[in-house]
Amino acid sequence: MKRTVLPVAMLLIISVITAGIVIGASSEAKDPTTAITHSPSEQSKGVSGATNPRVTADPVVTTIQLTPLNHTGNWRHPAVGEDSRGNRLVIFRGPEGNKYYYVYCTNGGTWSAPKLIADGNQPLLHNSLYANIKVDSSDRFHCTWEDADGAVYASFRDDVWSTPTLQYMTGEYDLISSALDIRSDDTVLTADCEVNGFSKDIFLHSKGKNDTEFGDPFNMTRDVIEGSTQPCIAVDSKDNTWLVWKSDLLIPDVDENLVIYLAQYDVNNNDVDDWMLLSTSPGWSFVPQVAVNSEDKVMSAWAFPTGGAYSSRLFDPATKTMSPEIDLGISLLRVPWHTFFIRMASHDKDFFVTALTAARTLPLMKFDETTSEWNQVAECADRGVEMHSLFSGYDNMLIAWNSFEEPTGVFLTTVSVPPYSKIRIKSVxxxxxxxxxxxxxxxxxxxxxxxxxxxxxxxxxxxxxxxxxxxxxxxxxxxxxxxxxxxxxxxxxxxxxxxxxxxxxxxxxxxxxxxxxxxxxxx
Known part of the structure; x- marks a missing residue:
């Protein structure tokens, strides 16, 4: 596949160290499901601390702890989802470090205590990082979490789990994948990086609504140059799949040239147009994210540790126009590498990201297409954060995160947004x-x-x-x-x-x- 470099302005690097904002109640709270409603007046500030004039209403921000308060183990790497009935599910790695747990809350109910997924009948983990949740039209939660040997998949509905399984793959699994989405016919799509010899390629896995397992993987990148890793996918209203990923070593004799690509595939996995190079500055670019809004516009974002910042670009398929790189205005630390994670979701026409800052705070940012700026909507955590995930609910953005200081716990923060139903009409x-x-x-x-x-x-x-x-x-x-x-x-x-x-x-x-x-x- 031909690689296309679009002429754009170079990335403006903004190095801002973001101070942590302490919000909510003390960590000494007695009830692990007690809501901590943050002061709305604290939530309308941008990363610099100045009041953001574009915020027209203060959101309601609420945080609860989902894991036991006095537990001495570490709960990590969560994902969150919400179905059309308002039921919510959060999954996370347990304190023994090799199995995943879940908590569940029906609409208007209370959160369950942590339970082992499928009563513990799941592949044992050797190493894990990302977890992901998407919900189909029948309100079934589809979940993936990472293992050193591959991605584990299971589905959940009405407090009943399918048996978790490792997905079939052609090569050796490479960690860091946040690629999970669902087509309008409830076909489940996942993507991962698989190493075949010295070549790293992105493979797409698909499972039809009535299929019991995923079909044979499809090689999306077919890259002659080793180094396609870290995929993320999003499905548009026409069921096209949009893929972003990191590709390595494209510039000879330059060590730091990890760049981000965007590509589109139709429902038959055919390439649509050429790959688009998103990151324009040589350096390290990591953990890309992609989302498609209700207008089928495509937003990509990624970490740029070389510049100590996060960057993004907006692509409009209708006009074939790509924006210049847009800085999120959030600083990050280059090392250690796990300090610069970002997650993205769309909500109607809007795009939201959560991005870990140099101070390990976790702001929720919203994109303003009129000004081409990212603005802070809320601060999601009252303590240092290690990992997090983001999901668009009906009238809340849902952010699941785990604390950084051990023993670590899992928390859920909700930030109110205008209601938007994602229920999609079905064909005959x-x-x-x-x-x-x-x-x-x-x-x-x-x-x-x-x-x-x-x-x-x-x-x-x-x-x-x-x-x-x-x-x-x-x-x-x-x-x-x-x-x-x-x-x-x-x-x-x-x-x-x-x-x-x-x-x-x-x-x-x-x-x-x-x-x-x-x-x-x-x-």
Whole structure:
């Protein structure tokens, strides 16, 4: 795959040491599920401490500790998720260091005590770092966490776990992957770095909604130069997969040239356009993140330890425009390496990141596209932070984090945001196509008769369907060739594609449109 370098301005390096902001209640609190509601007046300050004029309302920021207060062990490496019913799940590594635990809270309920995932029936960990959670349209939580031998996967719904398994891979697993997302048809996607000989490539794993295991890995980077690592993926409204990753040693005789790439793949894993080089300055770039918002704009962010900062870029696929590098205004320490982790999520049109600072504070930042600036929304922790994760809930950003000083504990911070439903309308069910020949007065013609049924998941989610759209393409044509040939009322469940060539070989898709104008994906 051709590597494309876009002409952009060089990164402006801002070295600001961010002081820690002490918030919330004392760590001597007696109840581990007692909420600590931070003072709203403390939350509207930027990284410099000056009040941010773009903050129009103070968010409500609440923190709870999810692990026992007086425990002498270390609880680490959490991930958090929320389903459409408002139920929340947090997973994290336990104090024995080789198994994962979880806590669960139904909407309006109380948090459970930590329990072993699948009653401990899980692969033993040798080393771990990232954990990830995504939720599908049936409110099933899909979870991954890292082991030295591979990524462990399990799913969860209504307090019942599937059996955790190590994903099949072709080579040796390389740590640091935050790549997990879900397509509109509930296909689960993960990505990891696998070492084959001296080559490191990014492999995509996929599992259909009704599949019991993941299929064979697909090599996304196919890189002739060793060193593709640290993948992160995001899926857009058309089910395209966006991948960011770190690639090493691209400049001869320069030791520090770890750069970040962005690439797009369609639903059949075909490359869409060329790879895009995001980091423009030679140096160390690490742990990239990517997210896609409700407008299908793509934001990437990463750590740049050489410059002591975090950087980002915004790409608009509709106009094929890429922003210059945008500094987050947060300082980081180059060493030790685990002091510069960043996580990203979208919420409607907005992008949010949590990024560990040089002082081990954890600000939540929001991107302002009008000014091309990142602004601090809240400080998430009242003590030093080691690892963290970020999830967009219905009306809160959810930040799970573990403390730095041992014995470490796991905490959940929620920051209020405007409500946004991520419930996605589904395409029709049981689409059937029958080729027929009909006779007229003087001649005959060929038609494909389509029939379908309403998708029951739309009714279950109380989604109002306002229209059906019919799409067609040749069977061997790429995904990009889908053509809309009809739009019908929501109570119409058949269509005749008439006067087609007798030897034609078409495939069809029928999507649904809701009362907000949102359309289901073609699949």
């Amino acid at each position: 069910s049981n689409l059937v196509v029958v080729k027929q020949t009909e006779r007229g007065f003087f001649t005959g013609y060929t038609l494909n008769a389509l029939t379908w049924e309403a998708n029951p998941e739309n009714a279950e989610k109380e989604i109002t369907v306002t229209a059906h759209r019919v799409y067609r393409k040749g069977r061997t044509e790429p995904y990009s060739e889908w053509e809309r040939i009809a739009e019908l009322a929501a109570d119409v469940f058949k269509y005749g594609d008439r006067n087609i060539p007798a030897n034609s070989d078409y495939v069809y898709a029928v999507t649904c449109v809701d009362d907000e104008g949102k359309e289901s994906s073609i699949n």
